[in-house]
Amino acid sequence: MNRFSYARPGSVADAVRELAGHPAAKVIAGGTNLVDLMKYNVERPTHLVDVGRLPGLKEIEEAGEGLRIGALVSNTAAAYDERVKERYPLLSSAILAGASPQLRNAATTGGNLLQRTRCYYFYDPATPCNKREPGSGCPAKNGQNRILAILGTSEHCIATHPSDMCVALAALEAVVKVVGPNGERSIPMADFHRLPGNMPEKDTNLHADEIILGVELPEPRFAKHYTYLKLRDRLSYAFALVSVAAALEMDGDTIGEARIALGGVAHKPWRVEEAEMMLRGKTADRRVFAAVAERILEGAQGFGHNDFKVDLARRAVIRALSQAARGTPQSQTDKRIQ
Amino acid sequence: MADLELKTRQGFAPDAGHESGASALPDEIPITLTVNGRRQELHVRPWTTLLDLLREDMSLYGTKKGCDHGQCGACTVLIDGQRMNSCLALAVTKDGSEITTIEGLASPDGTLHPLQEAFIEHDAFQCGYCTPGQICSGVALLREGHAKTAEEIREHMSGNLCRCGAYTNIVDAIESVMAKETAK
Numbered sequence: 453m454n455r456f457s458y459a460r461p462g463s464v465a466d467a468v469r470e471l472a473g474h475p476a477a478k479v480i481a482g483g484t485n486l487v488d489l490m491k492y493n494v495e496r497p498t499h500l501v502d503v504g505r506l507p508g509l510k511e512i513e514e515a516g517e518g519l520r521i522g523a524l525v526s527n528t529a530a531a532y533d534e535r536v537k538e539r540y541p542l543l544s545s546a547i548l549a550g551a552s553p554q555l556r557n558a559a560t561t562g563g564n565l566l567q568r569t570r571c572y573y574f575y576d577p578a579t580p581c582n583k584r585e586p587g588s589g590c591p592a593k594n595g596q597n598r599i600l601a602i603l604g605t606s607e608h609c610i611a612t613h614p615s616d617m618c619v620a621l622a623a624l625e626a627v628v629k630v631v632g633p634n635g636e637r638s639i640p641m642a643d644f645h646r647l648p649g650n651m652p653e654k655d656t657n658l659h660a661d662e663i664i665l666g667v668e669l670p671e672p673r674f675a676k677h678y679t680y681l682k683l684r685d686r687l688s689y690a691f692a693l694v695s696v697a698a699a700l701e702m703d704g705d706t707i708g709e710a711r712i713a714l715g716g717v718a719h720k721p722w723r724v725e726e727a728e729m730m731l732r733g734k735t736a737d738r739r740v741f742a743a744v745a746e747r748i749l750e751g752a753q754g755f756g757h758n759d760f761k762v763d764l765a766r767r768a769v770i771r772a773l774s775q776a777a778r779g780t781p782q783s784q785t786d787k788r789i790q
Numbered sequence: 791m792a793d794l795e796l797k798t799r800q801g802f803a804p805d806a807g808h809e810s811g812a813s814a815l816p817d818e819i820p821i822t823l824t825v826n827g828r829r830q831e832l833h834v835r836p837w838t839t840l841l842d843l844l845r846e847d848m849s850l851y852g853t854k855k856g857c858d859h860g861q862c863g864a865c866t867v868l869i870d871g872q873r874m875n876s877c878l879a880l881a882v883t884k885d886g887s888e889i890t891t892i893e894g895l896a897s898p899d900g901t902l903h904p905l906q907e908a909f910i911e912h913d914a915f916q917c918g919y920c921t922p923g924q925i926c927s928g929v930a931l932l933r934e935g936h937a938k939t940a941e942e943i944r945e946h947m948s949g950n951l952c953r954c955g956a957y958t959n960i961v962d963a964i965e966s967v968m969a970k971e972t973a974k
C-alpha cells in the first residue's frame with residue numbers, strides 16, 4: 453500500500469470540502485473493495501476521507517411511496533430489513549447472493565455501487581489495462597476473459613461490473629442520491645454506471661468530488677413475482693458469471709409491467725426496455741420468454757473463454773422469467789434451480 | 791493497569807516509485823480500541839489493517855492471515871459484535887470499536903466457549919489454520935439467528951474456507967451448539 457493521510461469529517465458538508473481539497477483523495481466506507489485494491493497498488497489515494505460515521509446516512513427511511521436506503525447502510529442491514537424484505541424482496545435476495553456474511557457486514561450501499569471490476573488484468577499492475585492505465589491496452593480481449601463482458605463492450609475494455617445489488621437496483625429503477633460542491637442531484641440507476649466506450653477508466657457518471665448519500669426505491673410493485681438467479685463457478689462466495697433480476701406484475705397468467713436486468717455480462721447492469729415491453733399484456737409462456745431472451749442478447753459477442761455466456765444468459769433469462777411468473781423465486785440457500 | 795505500551799513500527803519509508811508527495815509521512819493517529827474486553831489507547835499509521843495491528847503490534851496471533859484480500863475468512867473477528875474480515879479493515883477506521891478475537895471467546899476463568907468445546911468434540915479441524923476464523927464466524931452465526939438448518943449453516947459459513955476440508959465436522963459442531971441453545 454502507498455502512504456496516505458486520513459481524515460474523518462463529522463458532517464456531509466465537511467466531507468465534501470475535505471474531498472474537494474485533496475485532488476488525489478478517495479472516500480472510504482466499508483473498505484472491502486478499496487483496501488483490497490490499495491494492497492495491489494491499483495488504487496493509490498494520497499488521502500482517505502472516511503465517511504463511515506457521517507450522521508444521517510445509516511438509516512432506512514420511508515420516502516414517499518418508496519424507501520430510502522442511506523449510503524452507509526450495510527449490505528447485511530439492507531438485506532434483512534423487514535421493509536426491504538417485504539416490499540423489495542428482489543433487492544434482499546440479490547444482496548444475499550453476493551460475497552459472504554462477513555463482507556456484507558462491512559460492505560455499504562454506497563461502496564457496493566462503486567465497487568470496481570474483477571478483471572484479472574485490472575488487478576495486476578504488471579500488465580497493461582486501459583481501465584487502470586488509460587491508453588496502455590486491453591490484454592483481456594485476447595486473454596483470460598471467462599468472467600468478462602459479452603454486451604456493450606468497446607475495443608478499449610470488456611470489463612463487467614461485478615455487483616449483485618446493483619442488478620436488482622437497476623430492475624427496480626432505483627435512483628442514486630449524491631452531493632457535491634454544487635449541491636445535491638439524483639442519478640437514475642440506468643445512468644449511474646456507464647459503458648466503457650473510449651473512457652474505460654470511468655466506471656460511473658458520479659463526479660470525483662461527489663459523495664453518495666443513498667438510493668431511493670420507487671413505489672414497490674414486484675414483491676410477489678420476482679427472482680434473482682445467479683450462476684457462478686462455485687455455489688457461494690463467488691462473483692456471478694451471469695445473473696438475472698426479473699420482476700413482473702401479474703394478473704392471473706397475464707403479465708403487466710416487466711423488468712429484467714442482467715449482471716456479469718456488461719460494464720453496467722444490462723436492461724433492454726424494448727424486450728421488457730414485449731412481455732406486457734402477454735400470457736406467461738416459455739416461447740414468449742425465449743423471444744424476450746433473444747432480444748436482450750441481440751448483438752452479444754464473446755471473446756473466446758466467455759463465449760458460453762451468450763447461451764447461458766439466454767437460458768438464465770428464460771428460467772428467471774419462469775421463476776418470477778410462477779412466484780417461486782430462486783432460494784439463495786438451496787442452490788438447486790427449479 | 792496502564793494501557794499497553796505499544797512499540798511503534800519504525801523505519802517506514804514511502805515505497806520508492808510512489809509519486810504523490812510522499813515526502814512527509816503522515817503522523818500516527820491516536821485511536822481507542824477495546825480488544826477482548828480491555829480498553830487500549832493506541833497509535834496507528836493509517837494504512838495498518840486491523841489484522842496487522844492485532845498480530846504484529848498486540849501479539850494476538852490467534853487471528854490468521856490467509857489471503858489478506860477478503861477471500862478466505864481466516865482473519866474473521868467480531869467488530870462491535872459483527873463478524874468481519876480484519877484484513878480489509880483499516881484499524882484507524884475502527885476507532886472506538888469493541889473487537890473480539892479467538893483469544894477473547896473463553897471466559898476469564900478459562901472455560902471455553904461452547905462452540906470451542908464443540909469444535910474439539912466434533913473434530914472440526916485438522917491443521918487448525920482456518921479454525922479461529924471459523925469459530926469467530928460460527929459464534930456470530932449463532933447470534934445472528936438467520937441460519938437454522940444444516941444447509942443454511944453451510945451457506946452462512948461460506949465466507950470461511952478450509953483447505954483441509956473439515957467442513958462437515960464444522961457444520962456438525964455449529965449444529966450441536968445450536969441444538970443445545972434451542973433446547974434451553
Ligand SMILES: Cc1cc2nc3c(=O)[nH]c(=O)nc-3n(C[C@H](O)[C@H](O)[C@H](O)COP(=O)(O)OP(=O)(O)OC[C@H]3O[C@@H](n4cnc5c(N)ncnc54)[C@H](O)[C@@H]3O)c2cc1C
Pocket residue numbers: 478479480481482483484485486487488503523549550551552555558559560561562563564565566567614615616617662663664665689690691692859860861
Ligand atoms: C472476496 C470478495 C467477494 C465478493 N463477492 C461479491 C459478490 O459476489 N457480489 C457482490 O456484489 N459483491 C461482492 N464483493 C464486493 C463487495 O460487495 C464490495 O467490496 C462492497 O460492496 C464495497 O462496499 P464498501 O463499503 O466496503 O466500499 P469501499 O471499499 O469502502 O469503497 C468502494 C468504492 O466506493 C467509494 N465509496 C464508498 N462509499 C462512498 C460514498 N458514500 N460516496 C462516494 N464514494 C464512496 C470508495 O471511494 C471506493 O472507490 C466481494 C468482495 C470480496 C472481497
Ligand code: SF4
Pocket residue numbers: 569571572573574580581582583584589590591592593600608609610611652
Ligand atoms: S477488460 Fe477493461 S479492465 Fe480488463 S484489461 Fe481490458 S481494459 Fe482493463
Ligand code: FES
Pocket residue numbers: 854855856857858859860861862863864865866875876877878
Ligand atoms: S486473510 Fe482476510 S479473508 Fe483471507
Ligand code: FES
Pocket residue numbers: 914915916917918919920921951952953954955956
Ligand atoms: S483445518 Fe486446515 S484449513 Fe481448515
